[in-house]
Amino acid sequence: MTRLSTAFSKPHPALVAFITAGDGDTAANLDALVAGGADVIELGMPFTDPMADGPAIQEANIRSLNAGTTTADIFALASAFRKRHPNTPLVLMGYANPMTIRGGDWFASECNKAGVDGVICVDIPPEEDPELGPALRSAGIDLIRLATPTTDVARLPAVLDGASGFLYYVSVAGITGLQVAAQTSIDEAVVRLKAQTDLPVAVGFGVRTPEQAANIARVADGVVVGSAIVELVAQHGANAAGPVRDYVASLKHAIVEARKA
Amino acid sequence: MTTTEPTPNSFRNQPDERGHFGQFGGRYVAETLMPLVLDLEREYRAAQQDPAFAAQFDDLLEHYVGRPSPLYYAERLTEEVRKTAPDGKGAQIWFKRDELNHTGAHKINNCVGQILLAIRMGKTRIIAETGAGQHGVATATVCARFGLPCFIYMGAKDIERQQPNVFRMRLLGAEIIPVTSGAGTLKDAMNEGLRDWVANVHDTFYIIGTAAGPHPYPELVRDFQSVIGKEARTQMLSRINRLPDLLVAAIGGGSNAIGLFHPFLDDKDVEMLGIEAAGHGLQKEHAASLAGGRPGILHGNKTYLLQDADGQIAEAHSISAGLDYPGIGPEHSWLKEIGRVRYDSVTDTEALAAFQLLCRTEGIIPALEPAHAIAAVEREAKKMDRDQIILANLCGRGDKDIFTVAEALGTTI
Secondary structure (H helix, E strand, C coil), X not given: CXXXXXXXXXXXXXXXXXXXXXXXXHHHXXXXXXXHCCCEEEEXXXXXXXXXXXXXXXXXXXXXXXXXXXXHHXXXXXXXXXXXXXXXXXXXXXXXXXXXXXXXXXXXXXXXHHCCCXXXXXXXXXXXXXXXXXXXXXXXXEECCEECCCCCCCCHHHHHCCCCCCEEEECCCCCCCCCCCCHHHHHHHHXXXXXXXXXXXXXXXXXXXXXXXXXXXXXXXXXXXXXXXXXXXXXXXXXXXXXXXXXXXXXXXXXXXXXXX | CCCCCCCCCCCCCCCCCXXXXXXXXXXXXXXXXXXXXXXXXXXXXXXXXXXXXXXXXHHHHHHHHCCCCCEEECHHHHHHHHHCCCCCECCEEEEECHHHCHHHECHHHHHHHHHHHHHHCCCCEEEEEECCCHHHHHHHHHHHHHCCCEEEEEEHHHHHHCHHHHHHHHHCCCEEEEECCCCCCHHHHHHHHHHHHHHCCCCEEECCCCCCCCCCHHHHHHHHHCHHHHHHHHHHHHHHCCCCXXXXXXXXXXXXXXXXXXXXXXXXXXEEEEEEEEECCCCCCCCCHHHHCEEEEECEEEEEECECCCCCECCCXXXXXXXXXXXXXXXXXXXXXXXXXXXXXXXXXXXXXXXXHHHHHHCCCXXXXXXXXXXXXXXXXXXXXXXXXXXEECCEECHHHHHHHHHHCCCCC
């Protein structure tokens, strides 16, 4: 069992929580995510041109880069997290250029050394898999792919080929943090995806309230929350850990209760 | 047709079936866009096989755009350059006059092609990004012509420095959406264009303005712009029964350059020179991705980019808003690597001097983009014999730039 597969084998669906590396007190915020009950952590790698992100995460990227965050800093944050939390899976999420600029092998090896469990790259579709996929797989790092409302039944096998860890269902055709998908469309999509894969399916984009999280938790294996947490970091700056922990705990409570009902 | 069909060893067989030009190009987009990009490729292949599509494209280029554009021997400029050239040196300078197109630049060629594709695909809403505003104006123009709603993403900084084009686009019925993220220039406008597209894939067609972006954009933009080189090749042969010795074109993303170069790539005696914007100088702020960048991934393709060691993208600078972009079309990256095309750069100051030189010697006010090419033409002509021929692409006219030029020259208008 990997850390990721363990996280998705609990009696309740996994809460997957995202923050941007280098925005605010990242180490304290990571600890707050764990303390609040996050089952999987996504650590965003800031990029100058985050094409798939809405305003909240765009601004987090700018704050982080303006503070001087480097790729080396991100791996240092990950390594330190791994020492403090040996069992919580950590996934790096970001864009192709920072991940591949020194070569896919270099990136995979750094992930391995830092105790990173998986990688989500927004702009490397299966068609460009050679850029990063083989390097991650041979280093034992899960390559987590994205499926979207535009990924139809015919295309899904290509997305699943080479994917591991979990499948991230982007519930709206759009950018992060803005629109909210109708629950019925999420329910249908999860059923459709689970018919074609044994990977756990986590649903994200636009999830903000404990109620939404609970609704998704009734059908999916995981719930991803990003922009809402990043907004708390923006609001509270260096003192965001408390509010982040409390908010994450409210989501977690809703997710655990959802399956009991 | 005077253009020969590509042979197996041709330079004109790119990209491969995955949209790669050697290691460059490709389709580095979010999964939401991937099915759409594949659809676009299927529709483009179908259009390529459809004589009705070609006929409609050619008809619009002739009667709406005003093609073919003239091929012009710049006699006074040639004489002027010879005055300071070594004895016996000073090549003949010819221009492909794409600044005479409807809307004043080469951009319209591509927009006509893409809006016909959009209509074929049943899309009902058009978006585009623009830097200088030329592509925005061309897109707004074809949208008005075909009655489709048009939304143009433009950096807030560019809106400020390109007011005449902003007004033109509004007259044409387009909605301008100011982009304040990042530095508020072309790169950021492209990010916002991609964000709009990803949220509106069901009804929206993204008319990309240069030979870059995810496959098949670099290929189809090149194909639509290749009308420039095809015409020039035919015109050269019919006027003087020979091909030019050197082609010169300015490069931001590189669509006017690839449009001129591509039909000549297999003519081994024709040299080619692409000119990037060196801004304040290559050691300072500039927009020369090939000279000062290295390969990376941005906006859907792998290509040379201005970036730091971690792959964070740098801000570009050029006096020409149309060249102010930290990347370049992937086919140029490939042509550089294989050595078929030579690339060099020209500073803001050199471009401004060439801008004025052309005004005074030929009675042509060029855009600041081709002014970069003209500066390089001067340099190259002095090294070449008098019986040799340089053909440069005069890809846009300078009406839009008079405010920028006036400011640079310390004049108020």
